[in-house]
Amino acid sequence: MTDHSTSYFIQSRPVPGQPWAQHGVRWSWQSKPKALEKLAARREMKPGWEHRLMERITTVVERPATEDATPEETAEACGKCQRPFNPDDPRWDGSARYASTPYCRGCIDRCHDSTDAFHVCVICR
Numbered sequence: 563m564t565d566h567s568t569s570y571f572i573q574s575r576p577v578p579g580q581p582w583a584q585h586g587v588r589w590s591w592q593s594k595p596k597a598l599e600k601l602a603a604r605r606e607m608k609p610g611w612e613h614r615l616m617e618r619i620t621t622v623v624e625r626p627a628t629e630d631a632t633p634e635e636t637a638e639a640c641g642k643c644q645r646p647f648n649p650d651d652p653r654w655d656g657s658a659r660y661a662s663t664p665y666c667r668g669c670i671d672r673c674h675d676s677t678d679a680f681h682v683c684v685i686c687r
C-alpha cells in the first residue's frame with residue numbers, strides 16, 4: 563500500500579536571485595489554509611523579502627516485513643541527540659552523519675540555522 567502525505571512550508575529570500583531557504587523554525591503544516599495564514603503573517607513580518615509556499619509530498623510505503631532479527635547496530639551515534647547515524651537517510655537534515663563531524667545532519671542544521679541569539683550547543687561551543 564502506498565500513501566502520500568502532503569505538508570506545506572514556507573521559503574523566503576531577502577532579494578530576488580538569492581537562494582530560497584527556510585528561515586527560523588522549520589515548521590510545516592498539514593493544512594494548506596493554515597500554511598497560507600502563516601505565509602501571510604510572514605509577509606507582514608518581513609515585507610521586504612520574497613516568500614513562497616512550498617509543498618512537500620512524502621510517500622509512505624507499507625509492506626510486510628521480514629521476521630528475521632538483525633542484531634542492533636552498534637553504529638556510532640550523534641554526539642548531540644544520541645540518535646544512531648543512518649547513512650541511508652537521504653535528507654539533508656536527517657540522521658546521516660554530517661561530513662566527518664561526530665554529529666548528525668539534523669543537529670548541525672538546527673545549530674547553524676538557529677536564530678536564537680543566545681544559542682549555544684556542543685556543536686558550536
Ligand SMILES: [Zn+2]
Nearest residue numbers: 640643666669
Ligand atoms: Zn543529532
Ligand SMILES: [Zn+2]
Nearest residue numbers: 673683685686
Ligand atoms: Zn549550536
